[in-house]
Amino acid sequence: MNQKVRVRFAPSPTGGLHLGGVRTVLFNYLFAKQNGGDFIVRIEDTDQTRFVEGAEAYIFETLKWCGMVPDESPLHGGPFAPYRQSERKANYKQYAEQLVKAGYAYYAFDTPAELEEMRTNYKTAENPSPQYNHALRDKMRNSLFLPAEEVTALLSTNTPYVIRIKMPTDETIQFTDMIRGEVSFHTSQVDDKVLLKADGMPTYHLAVVVDDYQMQISHAFRGEEWLPSAPVHLLLWKYLGWEKEMPQWAHLPLILKPDGNGKLSKRDGDRLGFPVFAMDWTDPKTNETTIGFKERGFLPEAFVNLLAMLGWNDGSDQEIFSMLELIEKFSIDRVHKGGAKFDYEKAKWYNHEWIKRMPAKHLELSVQKLFAEKGITITDDSLLAKAIDLVKDRCTLMPDFIQQASFFFELPAEIDIAAVKPKWDEKKNMFFTELIRAYELSTLWEAPGLEIEFKELAAVNQLKPGELMLPLRIMLVGGKFGPGVFDIAAAIGKESTIERIKQVMRLLE
RNA sequence: GGCCGGUUCGUCUAUCGGUUAGGACAGCCCCCUUUCACGGGGCAAAGACGGGUUCGAUUCCCGUACCGGCUACCA
Numbered sequence: 342m343n344q345k346v347r348v349r350f351a352p353s354p355t356g357g358l359h360l361g362g363v364r365t366v367l368f369n370y371l372f373a374k375q376n377g378g379d380f381i382v383r384i385e386d387t388d389q390t391r392f393v394e395g396a397e398a399y400i401f402e403t404l405k406w407c408g409m410v411p412d413e414s415p416l417h418g419g420p421f422a423p424y425r426q427s428e429r430k431a432n433y434k435q436y437a438e439q440l441v442k443a444g445y446a447y448y449a450f451d452t453p454a455e456l457e458e459m460r461t462n463y464k465t466a467e468n469p470s471p472q473y474n475h476a477l478r479d480k481m482r483n484s485l486f487l488p489a490e491e492v493t494a495l496l497s498t499n500t501p502y503v504i505r506i507k508m509p510t511d512e513t514i515q516f517t518d519m520i521r522g523e524v525s526f527h528t529s530q531v532d533d534k535v536l537l538k539a540d541g542m543p544t545y546h547l548a549v550v551v552d553d554y555q556m557q558i559s560h561a562f563r564g565e566e567w568l569p570s571a572p573v574h575l576l577l578w579k580y581l582g583w584e585k586e587m588p589q590w591a592h593l594p595l596i597l598k599p600d601g602n603g604k605l606s607k608r609d610g611d612r613l614g615f616p617v618f619a620m621d622w623t624d625p626k627t628n629e630t631t632i633g634f635k636e637r638g639f640l641p642e643a644f645v646n647l648l649a650m651l652g653w654n655d656g657s658d659q660e661i662f663s664m665l666e667l668i669e670k671f672s673i674d675r676v677h678k679g680g681a682k683f684d685y686e687k688a689k690w691y692n693h694e695w696i697k698r699m700p701a702k703h704l705e706l707s708v709q710k711l712f713a714e715k716g717i718t719i720t721d722d723s724l725l726a727k728a729i730d731l732v733k734d735r736c737t738l739m740p741d742f743i744q745q746a747s748f749f750f751e752l753p754a755e756i757d758i759a760a761v762k763p764k765w766d767e768k769k770n771m772f773f774t775e776l777i778r779a780y781e782l783s784t785l786w787e788a789p790g791l792e793i794e795f796k797e798l799a800a801v802n803q804l805k806p807g808e809l810m811l812p813l814r815i816m817l818v819g820g821k822f823g824p825g826v827f828d829i830a831a832a833i834g835k836e837s838t839i840e841r842i843k844q845v846m847r848l849l850e
Numbered sequence: 851g852g853c854c855g856g857u858u859c860g861u862c863u864a865u866c867g868g869u870u871a872g873g874a875c876a877g878c879c880c881c882c883u884u885u886c887a888c889g890g891g892g893c894a895a896a897g898a899c900g901g902g903u904u905c906g907a908u909u910c911c912c913g914u915a916c917c918g919g920c921u922a923c924c925a
Contacts, residue, residue, distance in 0.1 A: 679857065
């Protein structure tokens with residue numbers, strides 16, 4: 342029995358990685374790191390017909406973005422390489438053969454058409470989906486019921502065949518799931534799953550057992566959708582003689598659609614207008630891009646945080662956790678049994694919280710990039726930091742910084758002149774003319790001083806500051822939003838402030 | 851249909867048999883703010899149903915209902 346904690350995430354490279362997948366990685370990762378163990382990524386590409394170009398690279402980019410670096414993987418190498426099942430192909434057949442020899446599995450020569458025929462022939466109202474199982478296998482063409490000579494003949498003439506597990510007719514398979522406790526199945530209800538396909542590739546069922554064994558996996562976490570096939574895996578561990586090395590299982594609850602029911606899919610995101618994939622994914626065949634959390638403007642810290650809280654909590658009221666805190670506090674026995682509906686509003690709340698807490702320094706690079714995409718070049722780093730600190734409280738998603746802060750770096754794109762024009766008069770015009778003069782003479786350009794000067798001048802002119810502050814805001818910002826006006830004036834500087842006042846005054850003439 | 855799993859406010863959830871069933875998001879109201887937010891305060895909102903066990907059940911057991919997953923030579 343290996344003591345060392347070793348977990349694996351075993352994705353199939355068929356497209357973008359979605360929420361549920363990333364959460365599975367996260368729980369694996371947290372568990373491994375908490376226990377000083379290894380986090381392995383193994384690519385389950387046994388179905389060559391479903392291979393999608395770029396999907397594997399995408400998986401690793403996603404893990405990197407989330408801050409979960411594998412200790413072993415096809416990309417990072419490791420002592421149990423290769424980590425791609427397609428490259429381990431030669432490995433599996435011998436075990437399938439071993440099972441046949443021991444009487445735990447058998448050759449099946451049924452063609453796809455024959456299987457189809459069986460399903461339609463035996464389909465009844467009570468049994469809408471007949472299985473290839475103990476009750477039906479004697480009706481099929483397999484090494485269990487065909488004469489030995491015929492089997493030999495079929496084999497020697499290279500007739501395509503698969504190897505199926507021979508499920509016992511009457512046994513109870515029980516195991517302890519780390520999340521669900523005791524779970525049991527009756528073998529009569531489980532079908533004779535294919536272990537080795539006609540193309541020589543193993544199915545998931547065989548591959549996961551062989552690889553978990555060879556890679557010395559200590560704990561196997563996967564989605565709840567795998568629970569029904571757990572008895573097959575348990576039996577395989579036993580039949581292969583590795584029972585003592587079998588990992589502990591944990592079947593994670595599913596992430597469900599926000600509305601209605603069922604597990605969350607990419608389509609729900611398209612339909613409801615929120616991301617489901619971690620990052621943008623472009624399907625190489627259709628060239629269609631599906632938006633990701635990253636590109637929508639989520640911080641990886643927030644993404645990880647919100648995923649962790651979908652089905653887990655530490656028992657306290659704390660909701661904001663960093664990766665380090667999660668590693669420290671995560672516990673598999675506090676993971677829920679029931680699925681959780683995904684709530685995009687709450688997801689945004691996590692991001693908002695993270696943006697608010699994030700020091701401006703950490704945000705600078707991505708904000709700068711966002712601006713660059715809009716054609717705004719930032720040359721003054723200290724102004725950028727100041728601007729970020731001033732507006733981050735009002736940014737939920739990263740692109741909000743464009744709306745909230747671009748006026749710091751360029752003249753307002755639009756001026757809401759209608760907000761001031763109706764109440765604009767000669768007295769106000771005079772006030773701002775005098776304000777320009779006063780500000781031109783200012784030696785100390787700081788918010789409190791600017792505000793005092795402004796208010797004093799208003800008093801001299803017998804005007805209420807309230808009636809003047811909105812016009813000033815429109816002049817500097819362009820609209821009815823943003824941080825305190827004098828903070829803005831202080832940040833953009835004397836020259837720009839005066840220029841903006843003058844410009845709008847001209848528009849008001 | 852069968853098998854397996856699940857079920858506390860609209861949503862995410864706390865509760866290790868005894869609570870006015872707590873928090874958060876969203877909603878509504880108020881305060882703060884001479885903009886928009888942030889922030890603060892408040893309102894409304896839940897144990898699917900029926901049986902047990904128990905002095906006492908949201909909590910333990912059984913049944914029902916409902917929801918989900920699986921039922922491929924896909925993972």
